[in-house]
Amino acid sequence: MERNPxxxxxxxxNKLFLGMTxxxxxxxxxxxxxxxxVLILVIAIPVMIYRFVYGxxxxxxxxxxxxxxxxxxxxxxxxxxxxxxxxxxxxxxYLFGMKEYHHFVRPAVLTSLxxxxxxxxxxxxxxxxxxxxxxxxxxxxxxxxIMFLVAWxxxxxxxxxxxxxxPALFEWLNLRKLREWFNKMAIWATVFGVIIAGGHxxxxxxxxxxxxxxxxPLWYSELLPIFFLISAIIAGLSMVIxxxxxxxxxxxxxxxxxxxxxxxxxxxxxxKGASAALFTYFFLKLLGLASSNxxxxxxxxxxxxxxxxxxxxxxLPAFLFAYGVRYKNGKVTRWTALLTVVGIVLNRINTSIIxxxxxxxxxxxxxxxxxxxxxxxxxxxxLTFRWIVNRMAILYDHPEYKSVx
Numbered sequence: 001m002e003r004n005p006x007x008x009x010x011x012x013x014n015k016l017f018l019g020m021t022x023x024x025x026x027x028x029x030x031x032x033x034x035x036x037x038v039l040i041l042v043i044a045i046p047v048m049i050y051r052f053v054y055g056x057x058x059x060x061x062x063x064x065x066x067x068x069x070x071x072x073x074x075x076x077x078x079x080x081x082x083x084x085x086x087x088x089x090x091x092x093x094y095l096f097g098m099k100e101y102h103h104f105v106r107p108a109v110l111t112s113l114x115x116x117x118x119x120x121x122x123x124x125x126x127x128x129x130x131x132x133x134x135x136x137x138x139x140x141x142x143x144x145x146i147m148f149l150v151a152w153x154x155x156x157x158x159x160x161x162x163x164x165x166x167p168a169l170f171e172w173l174n175l176r177k178l179r180e181w182f183n184k185m186a187i188w189a190t191v192f193g194v195i196i197a198g199g200h201x202x203x204x205x206x207x208x209x210x211x212x213x214x215x216x217p218l219w220y221s222e223l224l225p226i227f228f229l230i231s232a233i234i235a236g237l238s239m240v241i242x243x244x245x246x247x248x249x250x251x252x253x254x255x256x257x258x259x260x261x262x263x264x265x266x267x268x269x270x271x272k273g274a275s276a277a278l279f280t281y282f283f284l285k286l287l288g289l290a291s292s293n294x295x296x297x298x299x300x301x302x303x304x305x306x307x308x309x310x311x312x313x314x315x316l317p318a319f320l321f322a323y324g325v326r327y328k329n330g331k332v333t334r335w336t337a338l339l340t341v342v343g344i345v346l347n348r349i350n351t352s353i354i355x356x357x358x359x360x361x362x363x364x365x366x367x368x369x370x371x372x373x374x375x376x377x378x379x380x381x382x383l384t385f386r387w388i389v390n391r392m393a394i395l396y397d398h399p400e401y402k403s404v405x
Contacts, residue, residue, distance in 0.1 A: 044376025075122030083115025084236030153200035264330030313343025
């Protein structure tokens with residue numbers, strides 16, 4: 001049976017070029033934002049190649065004293081925490097039956113999937129021998145190894161996210177049977193993901209338990225695994241609010257029957273959960289401080305930074321979320337979500353960079369190449385998200401599958 005070349009060309013036009021000719025598709029992409037993205041990648045990609053060719057020494061300020069930099073603090077630790085939105089919304093929708101959050105699920109799952117994939121991509125740059133990325137899983141493994149736990153949890157959770165996201169992919173490819181099969185598997189993937197994600201979010205905090213002499217006493221605590229888990233839940237709730245707000249602005253044409261009042265009601269519901277989690281997180285941080293009895297260190301430069309993080313990015317947003325919920329003020333909730341996201345990133349940077357090796361004579365400052373690669377990775381993630389959203393039913397129900405949602 002001969003294949004019709006015209007049908008293949010039509011598929012490319014409809015699926016890849018959004019129904020346009022190649023020339024018109026290129027013209028539609030001649031925008032300022034795309035120009036900025038191309039400029040970033042034109043600079044970042046050669047720097048990435050340089051890092052792989054010449055190694056860590058010439059391309060970073062990392063050393064034996066300071067082996068972790070912004071690729072770990074920002075790309076991995078912050079990225080994984082902010083990618084918890086899929087876990088939070090999937091749990092609310094599939095396990096707790098909160099069906100009103102239906103349209104929040106797919107964007108959150110896609111963001112989480114890309115967050116994890118690009119965090120693993122970032123790890124390739126941080127590892128001296130990047131080709132040994134799977135070693136903790138299959139070579140230097142062990143049930144007592146935190147890296148063994150984290151590596152396998154990453155891989156399994158990415159698999160769970162792929163299963164949750166795949167119905168949108170199969171709708172796009174018009175593969176109905178696969179779509180129906182994977183759609184039924186989504187709830188089981190979510191249950192599995194809750195177990196896996198909770199384990200590795202806390203395990204990332206447990207990594208620092210083995211370095212009590214390197215992490216500043218105000219950030220070091222036996223409760224670090226719990227701190228990382230709760231703050232990841234907070235980050236997930238806040239990212240869903242923040243991301244949903246951006247989506248309403250950037251992808252207006254794809255959002256069906258948008259209702260401002262209903263949207264504010266839903267995000268205030270998430271804000272209520274974030275407020276409760278932030279208050280819990282705040283009192284646990286105080287408990288950790290009381291347990292270590294390091295009150296005297298608060299009157300130091302590191303103490304002021306610790307208080308700035310504690311009061312400005314934990315307690316303040318806890319009250320602001322509560323205010324937004326109490327007075328049904330969606331605007332306050334949205335801005336508080338952004339404040340909280342910034343606070344989570346600050347916490348991960350403080351823990352892994354600023355307060356790490358705090359008493360070492362050699363301090364770490366990122367080389368410009370490290371910053372360029374980080375910006376390049378983030379840009380790639382944003383462009384990938386936009387490419388998928390513009391082609392697949394992520395923000396709306398596919399017209400041919402509405403009845404089976």
